[in-house]
Amino acid sequence: MESTLFTVNNVWMMICTALVFLMHLGFSLLEIGLTRQKNTINILFKNVFIISIGMVLYALVGFNLMYPGTFIAGIIPDYFIDLFGLTVPENGLTAAYANGGYTYWTDFLFQGMFAATAATIVSGAVAERIKLGSFMIFTIIYVGIVYPITGSWKWGTGWLDELGFYDFAGSTLVHSVGGWAALIAVWLLGARIGKFKKDGSIGVIPGHNMPFATAGVFILWLGWFGFNGGSVLSADPAKTSLVLVTTCLAAASGGLSAFLVSLFKYKQYDLSMFLNGILGGLVGITAGADIMSVTDSILIGFIAGALIVTGVALVDKLKLDDPVGAIAVHLICGIWGTLAVGIFGELAGWTQLGYQAIGVVSIGAFCLTTSYVIIKTLKVTVGIRVSVEEEQEGLDIHEHGMDAYPDFALNEH
Numbered sequence: 001m002e003s004t005l006f007t008v009n010n011v012w013m014m015i016c017t018a019l020v021f022l023m024h025l026g027f028s029l030l031e032i033g034l035t036r037q038k039n040t041i042n043i044l045f046k047n048v049f050i051i052s053i054g055m056v057l058y059a060l061v062g063f064n065l066m067y068p069g070t071f072i073a074g075i076i077p078d079y080f081i082d083l084f085g086l087t088v089p090e091n092g093l094t095a096a097y098a099n100g101g102y103t104y105w106t107d108f109l110f111q112g113m114f115a116a117t118a119a120t121i122v123s124g125a126v127a128e129r130i131k132l133g134s135f136m137i138f139t140i141i142y143v144g145i146v147y148p149i150t151g152s153w154k155w156g157t158g159w160l161d162e163l164g165f166y167d168f169a170g171s172t173l174v175h176s177v178g179g180w181a182a183l184i185a186v187w188l189l190g191a192r193i194g195k196f197k198k199d200g201s202i203g204v205i206p207g208h209n210m211p212f213a214t215a216g217v218f219i220l221w222l223g224w225f226g227f228n229g230g231s232v233l234s235a236d237p238a239k240t241s242l243v244l245v246t247t248c249l250a251a252a253s254g255g256l257s258a259f260l261v262s263l264f265k266y267k268q269y270d271l272s273m274f275l276n277g278i279l280g281g282l283v284g285i286t287a288g289a290d291i292m293s294v295t296d297s298i299l300i301g302f303i304a305g306a307l308i309v310t311g312v313a314l315v316d317k318l319k320l321d322d323p324v325g326a327i328a329v330h331l332i333c334g335i336w337g338t339l340a341v342g343i344f345g346e347l348a349g350w351t352q353l354g355y356q357a358i359g360v361v362s363i364g365a366f367c368l369t370t371s372y373v374i375i376k377t378l379k380v381t382v383g384i385r386v387s388v389e390e391e392q393e394g395l396d397i398h399e400h401g402m403d404a405y406p407d408f409a410l411n412e413h
Contacts, residue, residue, distance in 0.1 A: 006095040012235035013102040013110055019226025020113040024051045024120065026219030031124045032404075033213025034272065034324045036205070038394025039128045040404035046123045046132070050139055054116030057144040059086055062115055063108050065148035067156045101234040110230055114174055118147045121178030124324035126185045129192050129391050132399050134384045138374055142181060146370045150177055150363050165359035166347060169231035171287030171337035172363055179331025180367035181375075182322070188375050189384055191321035193391055202316050205323070210271055217275040221251055224282045228289045243289045247282065250289075250301030254281020257305025265309060276312070276325045277305035283330055284337035287356075288345050296344040303340075304333045335360050 028047040032040045061084060091097050092104030102110070119139040126135065151173050153160040167173050194203045207213060228247045232239045258277020262270045281301030285292065292300065311328030320327070338360050342353025378384050390398040397403065 002095060002100065006100045009100060009234045010102045010106055012240070013106045013230055013233070016226035016230025017106070017110045017113055019223045020110070020117075020230065021051075021223075023113075023220050023223030023227065024116065026216045026223055027117075027120045027124070029212045029216030029219065030275075031127060031216075031324055033209045033211070033216060034124075034207035035127045036394070037208040037404060037408075038396055040208075040396060041400045041402060042132065042395035043123065043127055044404075045400065046135060047120060049136060050119045050123065050143070051116045053136070053140060054119065054143045055112050057140065058112040058115045058148075059108070060084060061144055062148040063111065065145065066111065066115075066151040068152060098233065114170060114227075115143055115147055115151075117174055118178035118181070119143050121175065121326050121330045122182045122185055125182035125322045125326040126189055127323045128395070129386055130185075130189055131382070131384055131386055132395070134378045134382055137378060137382075138181075138185075138371075141374050142371065146181075146367065147177055150366060153363070154359070160359050160362070163358065164352065164355045166291075166341050166352070166356065167287045167338060167359065168290050169228045169286045171283055171334045172359055175283045175286065175330040176334035176338070176360070177363065177367055179327055179329075179334055180364055181371035182326050183320075183331060184368060184371040185375055186320045186322055186327065188372075188379055191319065192323070193388065195321045196319055207272070207323075213272070213275060217278055221248075221278060221282065224251070224286075228286060232290065239290055245294065246285055246289045246292045246297035249294060250281040250285035250297045250304070251278045252281070253298045253301030254278055254284065254305035254308070257281075257302040258308045259305075261306045261309040265313075272325070273309055273312070276329050277308045279329045280304040280308040280333040283333040284340065286334075287337040288341040288347075291341070291346040292344055300337065300340045300344060304336055307332050307336055335364075 031043045088104050152158045228243050255278035259274040262273040281304045284300050284304030308328050311332040339356050342356045
């Protein structure tokens with residue numbers, strides 16, 4: 001019976017790993033759908049690169065950085081213990097490794113899928129005007145070093161874990177980590193040509209394929225069942241079924257909220273807001289999906305959806321150009337979801353809210369600092385922005401020498 005349960009748990013974790021992998025397709029379709037067709041290949045190339053380099057880096061360095069086993073003063077991971085490569089521990093392939101939940105290899109692969117997501121978030125925010133080479137360098141450093149260090153503070157049993165900070169599946173540890181970097185990158189990079197006009201008005205740069213964007217969100221919604229469901233770290237029926245329910249309800253509630261708020265504010269049935277509202281609800285519930293009730297999850301998702309509409313407006317007001325709404329979805333809703341653990345659910349209370357705030361601020365400060373140093377250094381050395389000509393004619397032709405849709409004429413309307 002114990003052997004059978006171990007196998008079932010491990011198979012469920014493998015299925016969840018596959019679902020999280022599928023999310024990279026969802027991100028790709030969402031990003032190209034919300035941007036112009038002349039940059040489609042460039043965005044797809046970045047997403048393929050992120051998952052490819054992300055997995056290799058996580059195998060060589062990231063996994064051991066994130067789970068060092070021991071810490072110096074509870075804060076600095078002891079990187080001198082088996083830093084490079086993967087070494088299966090003595091019990092790594094048995095039920096003794098993770099209380100019968102999964103093997104060492106399943107553990108690595110599942111966590112590796114999370115690591116690449118942080119850079120994918122940045123990809124959408126800087127779309128259509130960043131140099132590909134500079135973005136690739138940033139990805140290598142951020143995914144290879146920054147993400148594992150912040151993850152170690154909680155998931156690697158570091159100081160935030162000892163404090164009492166709670167982040168079930170990564171509202172902060174995955175989504176806000178990517179969101180903070182996206183904020184810095186967008187600020188240092190500058191807006192796309194035509195986004196903000198000289199008279200102070202905001203130019204509309206519509207995406208070229210809303211069906212792709214919609215398909216991307218549905219794929220992400222599906223993938224989130226693995227993202228959150230797998231974070232139970234076993235196939236425990238009670239915990240897993242609750243997580244899937246709260247995840248799904250928060251997504252639905254977030255979409256409805258964003259649609260209603262945007263309808264009230266702009267008098268239009270805005271599909272892009274509806275789609276990002278769904279993602280905002282998913283990000284919002286991720287920190288506490290295992291400890292929320294049905295009502296809690298609906299409320300968390302509903303507030304997240306409203307934050308999407310106000311967040312997108314705030315980003316525009318600050319003259320920051322985020323083509324896909326990544327900052328509103330992943331940063332703002334990531335912060336909200338993390339704080340919501342102290343407001344709703346089993347851990348609600350002022351003490352827990354304080355722990356959550358400390359986690360948000362500390363990880364935010366670390367990510368803002370590291371991403372600024374990385375991107376600013378790239379800006380003053382190799383540069384981070386393509387030329388005016390390259391931006392106007394499209395990155396597909398200039399950086400890749402091909403069109404995504406060679407049989408169709410480019411529509412510049």
